[in-house]
Amino acid sequence: MKRSDRLIGLTNYFLNHPRTLTQLTYFTDRFDASKSSISEDLDMIHEMFQYEGIGVLNRVSGAAGGVEYVPAFSKEASSSFIDRVCEDLQDASRILPGGYLYMSDLLGNPAIIKEIGQAFVSAFQHEKIDAVVTVETKGIPLAYAVADYLQVPVVIIRRNMRVTEGSSVSINYVSGRSQKIQTMVLPKRNLQEGKNVLIIDDFMKNGGTVSGMMNLLEEFKATVVGIGVFAEAEDEEDERMIDQYTSLIKVSNVDYRKKHIDVHRGSFYE
Missing domain, CATH: 3.40.50.2020 (Rossmann fold)
Known part of the structure; x- marks a missing residue:
């Protein structure tokens, strides 16, 4: 899958699942991509969410961690x-x-x-x-x-x-x-x-x-x-x-x- 396609899929997921902590392995399996690639995608989405004034992506480390979209509108x-x-x-x-x-x-x-x-x-x-x-x-x-x-x-x-x-x-x-x-x-x-x-x-x-x-x-x-x-x-x-x-x-x-x-x-x- 191309990065552009992956970014659309990730963004759509977060907008439809606010405040839902999701492990990175879910995204690596769903989009057939490495953790490093998914991590870079998340950085880009996080920056764009902040730029648009619609929220942030929070990351939680550890075995039970993951990433969640927190809506925060300007x-x-x-x-x-x-x-x-x-x-x-x-x-x-x-x-x-x-x-x-x-x-x-x-x-x-x-x-x-x-x-x-x-x-x-x-x-x-x-x-x-x-x-x-x-x-x-x-x-x-x-x-x-x-x-x-x-x-x-x-x-x-x-x-x-x-x-x-x-x-x-x-x-x-x-x-x-x-x-x-x-x-x-x-x-x-x-x-x-x-x-x-x-x-x-x-x-x-x-x-x-x-x-x-x-x-x-x-x-x-x-x-x-x-x-x-x-x-x-x-x-x-x-x-x-x-x-x-x-x-x-x-x-x-x-x-x-x-x-x-x-x-x-x-x-x-x-």
Whole structure:
């Protein structure tokens, strides 16, 4: 096999198997090449991954060692993507009653979801994460996009108990400014105790939902190492129920009657 063919095969493998430690013997057998040739190929791929700002190849020595692709996306690349999303979201026709934005078309686009996942990975790539947690329903595709790069499971908090998921833990929480009491449910089998978790949410106003998720996760003795919010409503009159979070987009000056809205970069880019 030519080196150019081998490089394509290796690159394809790493992009489809992030954070998977693979022994060099697997590649020598698969591509019928010597360890020295494979090692040189890995050096070239590592340099190109760094140049493109998409991650690195980590090598682990020893009998149980190998090489793994660790996604690490550049903040600069994600900022240009977020700018395009902000421009799209400033369309006045997206304004919904109550100060919300219509984003279902974006959250249903696999290409956009993938880039949002990369932006979140760039924000939390240095954290030790065992699971990505979200609440149904619109945050689910975002959570899966992040979890795919981190190679960790997705834990979905439900609004209602399901018989098919066994015994569960449920809590009541206050939903932000409306002060409405709502319920969250998480099956005991979905998350082991003592895990490090990353919370991902699609839209946040007062932070009541995220605060409820944190209270529920305390029942599992989980440590919340990060909170990622795709879009947050920036309103000086509202007091946040949480203060430590990272947003990709900020929405402000929403006027449903005048059809006016401002959308700009979130806290991650400030």
